[in-house]
Amino acid sequence: MSAERKPSPDDILREEFNRWAEAGRGEEMERHHLDITEKTIRLMELRPGERVLDLGCGAGWATRLLARLVSDGPEGFGQVVGLDVSDEMIRRARAASRDFDNIMYVWGSAQQIPWEENFFDKVLSVESFYYYPDQERALAELFRVMAPHGRLFILINLYKDNPYSLRWVDELQVPVHALSEAEYVEMLKRNAFQQVEARRIPDDTPTPDNYSGKWFKNAQELREFKRIGALLLMATKPDVRVAAPGYQIY
Numbered sequence: 001m002s003a004e005r006k007p008s009p010d011d012i013l014r015e016e017f018n019r020w021a022e023a024g025r026g027e028e029m030e031r032h033h034l035d036i037t038e039k040t041i042r043l044m045e046l047r048p049g050e051r052v053l054d055l056g057c058g059a060g061w062a063t064r065l066l067a068r069l070v071s072d073g074p075e076g077f078g079q080v081v082g083l084d085v086s087d088e089m090i091r092r093a094r095a096a097s098r099d100f101d102n103i104m105y106v107w108g109s110a111q112q113i114p115w116e117e118n119f120f121d122k123v124l125s126v127e128s129f130y131y132y133p134d135q136e137r138a139l140a141e142l143f144r145v146m147a148p149h150g151r152l153f154i155l156i157n158l159y160k161d162n163p164y165s166l167r168w169v170d171e172l173q174v175p176v177h178a179l180s181e182a183e184y185v186e187m188l189k190r191n192a193f194q195q196v197e198a199r200r201i202p203d204d205t206p207t208p209d210n211y212s213g214k215w216f217k218n219a220q221e222l223r224e225f226k227r228i229g230a231l232l233l234m235a236t237k238p239d240v241r242v243a244a245p246g247y248q249i250y
């Protein structure tokens, strides 16, 4: 008699986001996240030749924006790795990126990033971090795979200081872990990151008066949510080629 394995937190995320992917929500998110993502990408100051990780890349629209900015330059062949826990998102991202020779999409988890140490010059993660079952572990993994002086950009719309975003917590079909700006800053510092900064990125897209979506009560509330903006966390890996203190191999 074979005992059924209990699904892990990553299995649960995979199943849910595979459903999102099949419903076309991976591509749809471009419309919702483009404004705040473009503002973040400008702050990343990407240069041709850099190696970038798009963590929780979904259908890969942001991965492609990044790939255009880092492709060949005097410092070498710039490449982007898109990583996602949903294999269906990865399939769709690959299918939509066939024209790119500097993107690789990988199915895997932020909890155990399947990549070598000291590699990425920049990391972007859009609207993904609060799903990670163990955010401290994800930061330790990022520290490991980032190059010395590498810079991390975590962009999240769901965090404690934007009260309108917290209403999603009960609506989403998977557990989410919403922290405040101060708690995230503290967590990044605790995980040995330096030059830790937080900023708000407002969404300047127009809101139609006849808003009728399910996430907000009315257009006014959506406007307020966008005005408060997303939380952008930025941090740098110091000049070391070792894992963060306390790092454990899974």
Ligand SMILES: C[S@@+](CC[C@H](N)C(=O)[O-])C[C@H]1O[C@@H](n2cnc3c(N)ncnc32)[C@H](O)[C@@H]1O
Binding pocket: 010, 013, 017, 026, 029, 030, 033, 055, 056, 057, 058, 059, 062, 083, 084, 085, 086, 089, 108, 109, 110, 111, 125, 126, 127, 128, 131, 132, 133
């Ligand atoms: C709200 S979507 C955002 C996707 C994309 N960044 C965008 O803005 O369109 C969250 C993404 O994070 C991914 N994700 C959730 N938990 C993850 C984990 N533990 N490791 C890697 N990816 C994860 C999901 O599969 C999903 O594609």
